[in-house]
Amino acid sequence: xxxxxxxxxxxxxxxxxxxxxxxxxxxxxxxxxxxxxxxxxxxxxxxxxxxxxxxxxxxxxxxxxxxxxxxxxxxxxxxxxxxxxxxxxxxxxxxxxxxxxxxxxxxxxxxxxxxxxxxxxxxxxxxxxxxxxxxxxxxxxxxxxxxxxxxxxxxxxxxxxxxxxxxxxxxxxxxxxxxxxxxxxxxxxxxxxxxxxxxxxxxxxxxxxxxxxxxxxxxxxxxxxxxxxxxxxxxxxxxxxxxxxxxxxxxxxxxxxxxxxxxxxxxxxxxxxxxxxx
Numbered sequence: 001x002x003x004x005x006x007x008x009x010x011x012x013x014x015x016x017x018x019x020x021x022x023x024x025x026x027x028x029x030x031x032x033x034x035x036x037x038x039x040x041x042x043x044x045x046x047x048x049x050x051x052x053x054x055x056x057x058x059x060x061x062x063x064x065x066x067x068x069x070x071x072x073x074x075x076x077x078x079x080x081x082x083x084x085x086x087x088x089x090x091x092x093x094x095x096x097x098x099x100x101x102x103x104x105x106x107x108x109x110x111x112x113x114x115x116x117x118x119x120x121x122x123x124x125x126x127x128x129x130x131x132x133x134x135x136x137x138x139x140x141x142x143x144x145x146x147x148x149x150x151x152x153x154x155x156x157x158x159x160x161x162x163x164x165x166x167x168x169x170x171x172x173x174x175x176x177x178x179x180x181x182x183x184x185x186x187x188x189x190x191x192x193x194x195x196x197x198x199x200x201x202x203x204x205x206x207x208x209x210x211x212x213x214x215x216x217x218x219x220x221x222x223x224x225x226x227x228x229x230x231x232x233x234x235x236x237x238x239x240x241x242x243x244x245x246x247x248x249x250x251x252x253x254x255x256x257x258x259x260x261x262x263x264x265x266x267x268x269x270x271x272x273x274x275x276x277x278x
Contacts, residue, residue, distance in 0.1 A: 043226070046170070047162065047192050048106040051155065051278055052090060052128060053172060054231040054239070055162030057192035059104040060097035060114070066192040066230030068092065068242035069175075069262065070157040071125070071272040086130035088157035088275050089115075091242060091265060093229035094122040103128070111156050118268055121212055121260055122244050125269065128157045158278030161237050163188060164196050174277030176237040178262050187216075187234050189243060189257070191227025198235055203256060212264045213244060217255045232259045239274070 047057045056067045068091040078084050090103070094117055097103075103112040103126045112128040130153040138147040160172045181187045181202060188198040203215035216232070223230070223243055232241040241259040266272070 043192055044170070044195070050105055050108055050111070050157070052088075052105065052157035053160040053162065053278070054175070054233070055190035055192065055196075056105070057226070058090070058092070058126075059106075060092075060101045062101075063096045063228075064192070064226050065092050065096035065228050066190075066226065066243070067157075068229045068231050069239060069265075070128075070159050070275040072159075072275040073271055074273055075271050082151070083130055083132070083153050086153040086155045088128045088130075088155045089272060090126050090128055090157055091229065092124050092126055093242065093244065094118055094124045096229055097124065097126075099124070108156070116269065121264055121268065123242065123260060123265055123268070125272075128155075130155050155275070155278075157275065159275035160277050161231055161233055161239070162190050162196065163233070163235065163237060164198070170196070172278075173237045175239050175274050176234070178239045178274070179234070180261065180263075181234065181240050185234070187232065187240060189223055189227070189230055189232055191223050191230040191243065193226035194221065194224050197221070197223070200232070200257070205258065209258075212260060213258045214241065214261055216257045216259060217253075218257070219255065222255060223257055 043057055047055060052067050052070060054067055054069050057064055058067060071089040097114050099114050099117050101114045102110045104110045112126050114124055114126045116125040118124065133152050134149055135152055136147045136149055138145055160174050163171060163173055165171045186198060187200050188196055189200060190196050197218060197220060199218045199220045200216040203217040205213060205215040227243055230243045231239060232243060233239050239262050241261045244260050245258045
């Protein structure tokens, strides 16, 4: 797999022209974060395992990207079978893959596929199939023992996020709902490659920027290739959004990041909620 893609390939088909205009007005050379391969030792091992959660790394045919959130379906047919009830859905950056692309993790191979791409935002949703287990129900009380098979399912993804606790240790914590960062709040990203960075603050974007993009700035290292789609959240795990773009180091604003508010996803796809924690 190609380690890094050109700017042309990292930009989604629907976003090329519009984003180039916006970036020109910003006077910032912006490249999408996501589609890239980092050295193996740059990604923590726990991010490459199931159950997936916000901050996990997944592989698509042309990119490694970060999971931004794990969802459950609220559709009317979800309770109809145990397998459907345990199916989960992960939020990814739209430029990470195309509808129908496979989604893999290092410890289990292919575990799902992209089922939806936004037509207006850099967002997509992938279905993550549950783990089936065959069990046997054996009757008693007769001379001939009879056993019937039945299948149970467990989810491969949970509604948690990788962050750091007050001692600085990595933890997997349940989401504390959704929201928006406060005016003077310092908040976090959890990228599969850059790790947890809790040094972000709100940054204004030019008036001609897309209405659904928000800006943030940091006084340390920015998000990097492979972080695309990762969660933007409070220190306590309140989900704010999904990493979209980061500035190239040579730009006039290497500290800049843009992200999509999580509310944007639920405006476009109303049939989901944050998945139960694990």
